Amino acid sequence: MTDTSQPVRAVAGYRNSLLRSPARAPWPRIISPADTTGPVFDPAAVEPSEHDLSVISPGRPRAMGQLIVITGQVLDEDGRPFPNALLECWQANAAGKYIHHNDPSSVPVDPNFIGVGRVMTDAQGRYRLRTIKPGGYAVPDHGEGQLSGWWRPPHVHFSIFGPAFSSRLVTQMYFPGDPLNERDLLLNSIPDEAARSRLIGRFAPDLSTADGALGFRHDFVLRGRLETPFEDDHR
Ligand SMILES: [Fe+2]
Structure with a gap:
């Protein structure tokens, strides 16, 4: 059964998704103990300053644009907090440009x-x-199969690592009230409106x-009825 709370794989109008989407069902893979037991992220490996993307290093001028704080919780399906998850984020600058x-x-x-952070x-x-x-930024026109005139709304990409590399989820956070949200192919590739x-x-x-x-609040729910839509098919 299709889970309408998660994005569809092949998004009409988004050429890359058509090229990357497998046409057949994936093979089940045997999960080895090494996949699920390590490595474990050491909180000490993440510098406290990495949570602040607005300055590259102490004493440097802050980045152009509207300063914001994003805070929230990573929760499991029963609303229990998920400690020691490694959150990585990346985003465009205030003008909609990635260093990439x-x-x-x-x-x-x-x-x-620079546009990357960790916490x-x-x-x-x-x-x-x-x-x-x-x-926001204009998505490059890749030719046939690509919707022209498509703009991505302002968004922050997130990766959430659990206790092992195999427990990774990838998602995006959008901003309330942006008119581009209603037209974005990726946000609207999730059929369920509540999701x-x-x-x-x-x-x-x-x-x-x-x-x-x-300030903005944003929680991530790893499983269950209120699960955050993720980009990876993790079932
Ligand atoms: Fe992006």
């Missing part, structure tokens, strides 16, 4: 913004990131900081 060879746009790079969840499954709000809404962060004025960061 696959981003061919002429939008300027911000010399004070471990604490004992209550909580995380907190400080960054700048990413800009789509779980990818949109909530504006949280109480999290706003004295130095001008706007």
Whole structure:
């Protein structure tokens, strides 16, 4: 049975998804103990400063754009916090540009913004990131099979690692009220509306900081009825 809370694999209008989507059912793979027991991420390996994408290093100017804080919890299907998960995030700069060879746009790079961060969840499954709000961007026109004029809405990519490399989930967070959300092929590749809404962060004025960061709350639910839509087919 198709799970309508998760993205479809082949997204009409998104050429890369058509090329990457397997036409046949995947082979079941034998999971070995090595797959599930290691490596274990050491919280000490993640520097506290890595949660702050808005400055590359102490003393440098902060990145251009609207400062934001994103915070929330990683939870299991029963609402229990998931501690010691490694959250990695990556995003475009405020103008919608990635520092990546696959981003061919002429939008300027911000010399004070790299766009990657890491944080471990604490004992209550909580995380907190400080960054700048990413800009939307025009998706390059790859020709046949690709919708032209498609813009990605502002979004932050997330990877969540559990206690082993094999326990990885990948997803994106969107921002509330953005008109591009309704037109995005990836967000709308999730058939279920309630599931789509779980990818949109909530504006949280109480999290706003004295130095001008706007707050957003966003939780990740690993399984169950309220599961976050993930990009990997992990069943
Ligand atoms: Fe992106």
